[in-house]
Amino acid sequence: MANYSTNEFKGGLKIMIDGEPCTILENEMVKPGKGQAFNRVKIRKLISGKVLEKTFKSGDSVEGADVMETDLAYLYADGEFWHFMNNDTFEQIAADEKAVGDNVKWLVENDVCTITLWNGNPIAVAPPNFVELEITDTDPGLKGDTAGTGGKPATLTTGAVVRVPLFVQIGEVIKVDTRTGEYVSRVK
Amino acid sequence: MNEALWAPSAQIETLKQRASVLASIRAFFAAREVMEVETPCLSQASVTDVHLATFATEFIGPSYAKGLPLYLQTSPEFAMKRLLAAGSGAIFQIGKAFRNEESGRQHNPEFTMLEWYRPEFDEFALMDEIDCLMQEVLSCEQAVRISYQEAFKTYLGVDPLDIELDELKSLCAKYGYEEIAATEQFIDPLLQLLFCMEIEPQIGVDAPCFVYHFPASQAALAQLNDADPRVAGRFELYYQGMELANGFNELTDAIEQSKRFDEDNDMRTKMSLPEVEKDQRFLAALESGLPACAGVALGIDRLVMLATGKSSIKEVIAFDVERA
Numbered sequence A: 001m002a003n004y005s006t007n008e009f010k011g012g013l014k015i016m017i018d019g020e021p022c023t024i025l026e027n028e029m030v031k032p033g034k035g036q037a038f039n040r041v042k043i044r045k046l047i048s049g050k051v052l053e054k055t056f057k058s059g060d061s062v063e064g065a066d067v068m069e070t071d072l073a074y075l076y077a078d079g080e081f082w083h084f085m086n087n088d089t090f091e092q093i094a095a096d097e098k099a100v101g102d103n104v105k106w107l108v109e110n111d112v113c114t115i116t117l118w119n120g121n122p123i124a125v126a127p128p129n130f131v132e133l134e135i136t137d138t139d140p141g142l143k144g145d146t147a148g149t150g151g152k153p154a155t156l157t158t159g160a161v162v163r164v165p166l167f168v169q170i171g172e173v174i175k176v177d178t179r180t181g182e183y184v185s186r187v188k
Numbered sequence B: 001m002n003e004a005l006w007a008p009s010a011q012i013e014t015l016k017q018r019a020s021v022l023a024s025i026r027a028f029f030a031a032r033e034v035m036e037v038e039t040p041c042l043s044q045a046s047v048t049d050v051h052l053a054t055f056a057t058e059f060i061g062p063s064y065a066k067g068l069p070l071y072l073q074t075s076p077e078f079a080m081k082r083l084l085a086a087g088s089g090a091i092f093q094i095g096k097a098f099r100n101e102e103s104g105r106q107h108n109p110e111f112t113m114l115e116w117y118r119p120e121f122d123e124f125a126l127m128d129e130i131d132c133l134m135q136e137v138l139s140c141e142q143a144v145r146i147s148y149q150e151a152f153k154t155y156l157g158v159d160p161l162d163i164e165l166d167e168l169k170s171l172c173a174k175y176g177y178e179e180i181a182a183t184e185q186f187i188d189p190l191l192q193l194l195f196c197m198e199i200e201p202q203i204g205v206d207a208p209c210f211v212y213h214f215p216a217s218q219a220a221l222a223q224l225n226d227a228d229p230r231v232a233g234r235f236e237l238y239y240q241g242m243e244l245a246n247g248f249n250e251l252t253d254a255i256e257q258s259k260r261f262d263e264d265n266d267m268r269t270k271m272s273l274p275e276v277e278k279d280q281r282f283l284a285a286l287e288s289g290l291p292a293c294a295g296v297a298l299g300i301d302r303l304v305m306l307a308t309g310k311s312s313i314k315e316v317i318a319f320d321v322e323r324a
Helices: A097-106 B012-031 B077-085 B124-137 B148-156 B165-174 B178-183 B189-201 B255-269 B280-289 B302-307
Strands: A003-005 A014-017 A021-030 A038-045 A052-059 A061-063 A067-077 A082-085 A090-094 A113-116 A121-126 A130-137 A150-158 A161-164 A173-177 A184-187 B056-061 B063-072 B091-100 B110-119 B144-147 B209-212 B233-237 B242-249 B293-299
Touching: A014 A038, A014 A061, A038 A082, A052 B178, A052 B189, A067 B242, A082 A097, A082 A121, A090 A113, A090 A121, A090 A173, A113 A161, A150 A173, A161 A173, A161 A184, B012 B091, B012 B124, B012 B302, B063 B178, B077 B091, B077 B110, B077 B280, B077 B293, B110 B124, B110 B302, B124 B209, B124 B233, B124 B293, B144 B148, B148 B189, B148 B209, B165 B178, B165 B189, B178 B189, B242 B302, B255 B280
Parallel strands: B144 B209
Antiparallel strands: A003 A061, A014 A021, A021 A038, A038 A052, A067 A082, A067 A113, A082 A090, A113 A121, A130 A150, A130 A173, A150 A161, A173 A184, B056 B063, B091 B110, B110 B293, B209 B233, B233 B242, B242 B293
């Protein structure tokens, strides 16, 4: 993998820090008028998700990380791995629990997810921004209130719990924004 | 790219405020009978400073059919000192300076610098005058002062004038800069690292802060202190997270100046940077006699950022480098 000099630093660049692939979130040059220049960068570690700051001497180089993102359709889980497929090549990839993480609750069969690969191995799975899931459990006793004040918790087929308006019932399919975990609408 | 790049990076309202800052600076110097001067942006000589990168170009025309190499000046210092040596008396300049490799929230490769010189002032008298200007332009509190040594002792608990490289490296590692410390061979870049990252954010918060008596190894163009030659007559001004000004009790000795240029070039060789030819016209001016004086360079764009509450330099200049 190529090395990147600090002049190539920008948001989104993938580099190796402490043996872990990271993405640069922010990059700032700090330079005294008469002195050495430094780059202060904010990075997110792509495996642990940790956000931290690092400082480099300007002009130094850092090893790039072989990280790519690919859009794959979710197929099924076998208890140990979650399987995804490239709809064009039919090539399949299995992601482990660490890669799927909390997003397991937004995985819907045939939905196209963005898989982050490091050296060809999946390290993160991002669901689509919106998913449609059926409600398996919610308090049915609260009918008639259409004002939507406050709402109530509803459990979805994947185990995700979302606040929904009071009129939404068990068996209905709802649209959820996976970035915020919020109810968007009912799906007819 | 959604933003239209023809449009200014600064709001017109900010540019009006900028114009009024410039007018008040000119009024300040007019009242004190300091003469405004203009010196070349394009110079036949460059600077040896290891941390400054210049833009180079070439004049081709009458008398120079084969081309005359020219450098965009990184500061008007040498030319202004030539005027002082020629008997100008107190002078100031508001002009563009150019520095390659510098761009960011507080840097644009071309920027506006206010530089002025006061014969017979020492650095402390000049700090008084800068303080007056700051209060006039920013309506800020009176500045405070701390020596470079006190700053390190207060905020980091070490004496920067009496520290070994190894001790400094472990201190840097303690603050999370172990990678930089591991490969660094010299003391000054590590002192600069700790100063920028760990001290600067803590000083000049409520009132502007002058840091004076920089180490002799970072003297640049300042005289060494008579009483303690470990330090130089160099100071910097910090306010609200910004380095605003750098000033000197100016070095007037041509031989010492030439020696410092040679030392810069030695360091350039060690750092695998190209050597830079010494500015002989500047050295000749020192030889003919530069009056004892103090001088300072102040970043106007950063001053306007403070006056207008903007956090990025591009918001106070009409067109930043991306829109230039």
